Amino acid sequence: MSEEPALSDLRLIARAWWILALLGLISIAAGVIVLARPSTSLAALAVICGVFLLVDGIFELTWALFDPEQNRGLVAVYGVVTAIVGVILIRHPTHSVVAIALLLGLWLIAAGLLRVFRVFAEPGRGVWSALLAVLELIAGIVIVSSPNIGVATLALLIGLSLVIRGVGACIAAWMFRSLAHAEEVARPGAALPT
Numbered sequence: 001m002s003e004e005p006a007l008s009d010l011r012l013i014a015r016a017w018w019i020l021a022l023l024g025l026i027s028i029a030a031g032v033i034v035l036a037r038p039s040t041s042l043a044a045l046a047v048i049c050g051v052f053l054l055v056d057g058i059f060e061l062t063w064a065l066f067d068p069e070q071n072r073g074l075v076a077v078y079g080v081v082t083a084i085v086g087v088i089l090i091r092h093p094t095h096s097v098v099a100i101a102l103l104l105g106l107w108l109i110a111a112g113l114l115r116v117f118r119v120f121a122e123p124g125r126g127v128w129s130a131l132l133a134v135l136e137l138i139a140g141i142v143i144v145s146s147p148n149i150g151v152a153t154l155a156l157l158i159g160l161s162l163v164i165r166g167v168g169a170c171i172a173a174w175m176f177r178s179l180a181h182a183e184e185v186a187r188p189g190a191a192l193p194t
Contacts (some may be wrong), residue, residue, distance in 0.1 A: 057083025
């Protein structure tokens with residue numbers, strides 16, 4: 001009896017696969033922009049990352065509302081922190097490399113820790129999620145341990161993290177899309193695929 005509501009929530013999430021795909025594409029685009037011009041000004045790097053973090057924070061908050069798991073509070077807190085860091089980067093993009101590096105490094109550490117927690121809390125998360133968690137933690141630790149790194153190095157680390165995160169989101173969206181499609185085909189009275 002308790003399995004049916006969880007299955008219903010999973011179906012609802014699976015139908016919203018396109019939101020995850022959109023977030024993944026935005027992440028890849030932001031990462032490619034940052035990687036294509038790693039020597040761009042600090043303000044441009046801060047604004048690009050800020051916009052992505054704001055969108056990601058809103059997505060995480062929305063996900064926390066519909067997520068059938070018990071970790072919704074943790075995901076919501078992460079979403080709020082991500083959105084706040086995004087707004088700070090957008091509103092104050094001309095601060096020093098050290099301040100922006102610390103903000104982005106701390107965000108990467110928080111994202112990596114949340115992902116590690118999810119991997120251990122949900123055994124079906126897979127190797128890709130664990131690998132991404134480790135990469136985000138390493139990038140965050142490297143940035144926080146040397147916050148006075150140059151803009152180009154910061155851009156390289158952040159750009160790679162955004163691209164990897166985006167690819168992971170697109171892969172997850174594709175799996176959700178397949179799940180939603182399989183559910184539509186299996187529904188009684190559904191038209192058979194041609």
